[in-house]
Amino acid sequence: MIERYKKTFVPMQAFILVVALAAAVWSGHVEVGAAFFVVMQIGAIFGAIWGHRLKLKVERMPIR
Secondary structure, three states: OHHHHHHHHHHHHHHHHHHHHHHHHHHOOHHHHHHHHHHHHHHHHHHHHHHHHHHHHHHHOOOO
């Protein structure tokens, strides 16, 4: 999982930061931006875990 997460870490963090800042500016509340940031960070971690599990399943599939 770490290998996959390392590849996408910088672009994903930049995207999350831009979205969180845009949400804060658009709404006028820093709390909204902070909530977007936290939720997107959690989503990124779960997405990396899920992607790793899928990759392992595909690698274990027999080739026909």
